[in-house]
Amino acid sequence: MRILIIGGGGREHAIGVALSRSAHSPDLFFAPGNGGTAALGVNVTIEYEDPGAVAFWVERNPVDLVVVGPEAPLVTGMADILALDGVPVFGPRAAAAELEGSKWFAKRFMDRHGIPTASATYCENEADAVAAIETLGAPLVVKADGLAAGKGVSVSQDEESARIFAKQCFEGDFGEAGYVVLVEEYLEGPECSLLAFTDGTTVRPMAPARDHKRAQDNDEGPNTGGMGVYSPVPDVDAATEAAMVDILERTVAGLAEEGIPYRGVLYGGFVLTAEGPKVLEYNVRFGDPETQVLLPRLKTDLVNAMLAVTQGTLGDIELEWSDDSVVSVVLASGGYPDKYESGKAITGIEDAEALEGVTVYHAGTERGDNGAIVTSGGRVLNVTATAPTLGQARERAYEAVSRISFEGMQYRTDIARSAAETAEGA
Secondary structure (H helix, E strand, C coil), rough: CEEEEEEEHHHHHHHHHHHHCCCCCCCCEECCCCCHHHHHCEEECCCCCCCHHHHHHHHHCCCCCECCHHHHHCCHHHHHHHHHHHCCEEEHHHHHHHHHHHHHHHHHHHHHCCCCCCCEEEEHHHHHHHHHHHHCCCCEEEECCCCCCCCCEEECCCCCHHHHHHHHHCCCCHHHHHEEEEEEEECCCCCCEEEEEECCCCCCCCCCECCCCCCEHHHHEEEEEEEEEECCCCCCCCCHHHHHHHHHHHHHHHHHHCCCCCCEEEEEEEECCCCCCEEEEEECCCCCCCCCHHHEECCHHHHHHHHHHHCCCCCCCCCCCCCCEEEEEEEECCCCCCCCCCCCCCCCCCHHCCCEEEEEEEECEEEECCCCCECCCCEEEECCCCCCCCHHHHHHHHHHHCCCCCCCCEECCCHHHHHHHHHCCC
């Protein structure tokens, strides 16, 4: 069996590790992959965000399954184009991917189907955004409508910072993603992610997870793509989890009603408000870094789960999850999420992975000319530890972190700290 995985981050490395453990013993190809995926299979050079380029490669290198990691290729129709050649694709088609490709599309969809979310105002220019900000008042949220790698959002505690962020959007700081802006009601409560496999009819939820978006301890500093994550989430009780699952099921059913089949992973980003969970955002693929703590807990063969999604037979299988806790700490380049340097030599990865229950997923790495692993991105490594409790997993993760080094390395020291304390006090 041959599988092509699109993407080159920690999510794709984690997917590759899970697939490599399958009873199907697949041959893995990564486009473009990274320094870690090279040890699992073959990294191939393709314009991986170009659906046509990927289809061209697949025609000459037949595969049994394509797994699309990032959102951008899905939004631009990779699943649609590959389907024309009869290639099974794990990931939704472009019409469904608009749930992430356009926040306004998602907001209107939720309104049509009575899915709880924040109220929002659509703004096509800076003057409209300023008027909406002044009408709503702080605190509030300003979002670039399109794809901005998780950074096109400002949670503003005052109107001035909201106006500044809106101005940055319309001035092109996020490219075309910011040419339309949403000004949203601020939702009070902790955040939680719940992902689910779906074949368009059946929805099989994963375990809840919670990531840390801010760059610095105590949720301070600028927004990032994620600085760490853990699962399970102690403050999510059975009723809350059931409510989130219900929302994901209603989402898939609503899309089907509108003639939009959804096959792949549906990611619900929720705020746990006093009135119950409300959707903060949808993603149309595995979350990054949530994948790095969810797939280690999946006991079901991932190849079987993915094939069931593509074949529309997900209802025939049940997913089995371990009771273990998993904590993942992101090691980032100095300066991230702003300017940073690459090409820094990394040491200690093997020493870290020598610890029981520890896996180091590569996110922004590559192999240098001498074969050594060097940095090549903002988020460099996901140091991930599995243990019976969150406290033990957290301790293992930070012990592993202490064994790794590269120039300018930065990370948060408080990943899962409060959750571990909550779990211990339960």
